[in-house]
Structure formats: C-alpha cells, structure tokens
Amino acid sequence: MIKENLETIRTRMAEAAARVHRTDEITLIAVTKNHPVECMIEAAACGVTDVGENRVQEALGKMEAFPDNHLTWHLIGHLQTNKAKQAVAHFDLIHSIDSEHLLRAVDKEAGKIDKVQDILLQVNVAREEQKSGVEVEEFPQLCELAKEMPHVRVRGLMCMAQNTENLEEVRPVFRIAHALYEDMKKKFSEGQICYLSMGMTHDFEIAIEEGANMVRVGTAIFGPRNY
Ligand SMILES: *Cc1c(COP(=O)(O)O)cnc(C)c1O
Numbered sequence: 332m333i334k335e336n337l338e339t340i341r342t343r344m345a346e347a348a349a350r351v352h353r354t355d356e357i358t359l360i361a362v363t364k365n366h367p368v369e370c371m372i373e374a375a376a377c378g379v380t381d382v383g384e385n386r387v388q389e390a391l392g393k394m395e396a397f398p399d400n401h402l403t404w405h406l407i408g409h410l411q412t413n414k415a416k417q418a419v420a421h422f423d424l425i426h427s428i429d430s431e432h433l434l435r436a437v438d439k440e441a442g443k444i445d446k447v448q449d450i451l452l453q454v455n456v457a458r459e460e461q462k463s464g465v466e467v468e469e470f471p472q473l474c475e476l477a478k479e480m481p482h483v484r485v486r487g488l489m490c491m492a493q494n495t496e497n498l499e500e501v502r503p504v505f506r507i508a509h510a511l512y513e514d515m516k517k518k519f520s521e522g523q524i525c526y527l528s529m530g531m532t533h534d535f536e537i538a539i540e541e542g543a544n545m546v547r548v549g550t551a552i553f554g555p556r557n558y
C-alpha cells in the first residue's frame with residue numbers, strides 16, 4: 332500500500348509542478364505521526380529520505396527503533412520550550428518556530444551543544460485562531476530577531492492553510508505565503524532562504540502550484556491515523 336501510495340503522490344507532485352512549468356526540486360516529507368515505526372521503515376525502503384513528526388517524544392522512540400537511519404528528520408508540530416533541548420539534539424529542521432520565546436529557547440539549547448539549528452518560521456497566514464504561527468504583522472520582527480541569533484539559521488517559511496471543503500480557498504493563503512517567502516530572501520544572506528514548506532494531503536498540489544518546495548504528506552501515504 333505504502334509503495335503504491337508513494338508512486339501516486341510522486342506522480343501527482345510532478346504533474347502539479349509541470350502545470351506551472353517548475354523544474355526545481357520539491358521535497359516530499361512523509362509525515363509518520365501516529366503510525367508505527369514499521370511504516371517509516373517501509374517508506375524509507377521505497378526511497379523516502381525525509382520524515383516529519385509532530386511530537387518530540389514520539390519521534391525519539393522511532394529514532395531509537397531505527398538506529399541505522401539516514402533520514403532527514405523534520406519537526407513539524409507545535410514545539411513547547413521545555414522540549415527545545417531534545418528537539419535541537421535530534422532534528423535536522425524545525426518547521427514550527429512561531430514566537431520570540433521559542434526562538435530564544437532553541438538558540439540557547441543549540442548553543443549548549445555547539446550546533447547551528449536549521450529552522451523555518453511558521454506564519455499564521457490563514458489567520459486561524461486555533462492554528463499556531465506568528466501573526467503576519469509580527470513576522471518581520473521575528474525575522475530580525477532570528478538574524479541576531481548565532482545558533483539558529485533560518486531557512487525559510489512554513490504555513491498551514493485552513494481546513495476547508497472548498498480547496499480553492501487555500502490558494503490565496505499559499506500565494507501570500509510565497510510572497511512573504513520571496514521577501515525573506517532579500518532580508519537574509521544570499522542562498523540562506525530556500526525552503527517554503529506548505530501543503531498536506533488535501534492541498535499539496537495547490538501548494539506546489541503556488542511555489543511550495545517542501546510538502547508534508549501523511550494520510551495519503553499511510554492512511555488515516557488512529558488517535
Ligand atoms: C499532520 C500534519 C501534516 C500531514 O497531514 P495529512 O493531512 O495527514 O497529510 C502536515 N503538516 C503538519 C503540521 C501536520 O501536523
């Protein structure tokens with residue numbers, strides 16, 4: 332099942348890219364939260380190189396069960412400052428930096444282990460109350476602060492669209508996120524800003540059409556999650 336699903340998704344990704352004449356690389360992050368490590372191992376055997384987890388604790392268990400892994404690990408869920416230490420110790424890219432407080436905590440913990448942590452800034456472009464992400468108005472300040480931090484390196488922007496039946500409603504959200512991302516490139520060193528993380532199972536094709544180069548897909552690969 333996982334193998335077939337991955338083939339289907341890769342085809343759909345390529346078709347979405349072709350519709351807008353894109354030839355740049357687009358990374359598929361397989362979101363394995365709430366699925367057992369066996370699913371991750373199977374996905375890796377099918378060529379998946381990037382995995383996404385929402386919770387630090389769950390991810391650590393899977394890393395232990397999968398010691399000889401060469402995967403790139405993405406933390407995509409909300410991060411609490413008291414988990415910053417573990418997150419920094421184990422993740423390659425943290426997508427969910429959404430406040431000054433969290434940014435400072437990650438910088439501090441990375442400093443302790445002499446690491447420069449790659450991060451994305453999560454922006455609440457959809458302006459949903461229950462969604463995390465820094466407000467669009469506060470985003471420039473967060474960028475400025477991040478620039479001063481020696482142990483974090485901002486690589487781009489992450490956003491989540493609203494969950495809606497009418498998929499075309501998400502397009503303007505992704506379009507704004509893309510504009511913010513292009514703006515960011517001018518603020519940081521050349522080449523530093525290179526990831527626009529947006530698009531999930533229900534909207535990854537629209538995200539790709541609007542410029543995403545990282546999509547985070549769970550359900551369409553592994554099936555529904557059991558909570
Ligand atoms: C769970 C999750 C995903 C994947 O969602 P699917 O709809 O299962 O593809 C992507 N991004 C974030 C931040 C998530 O929490």
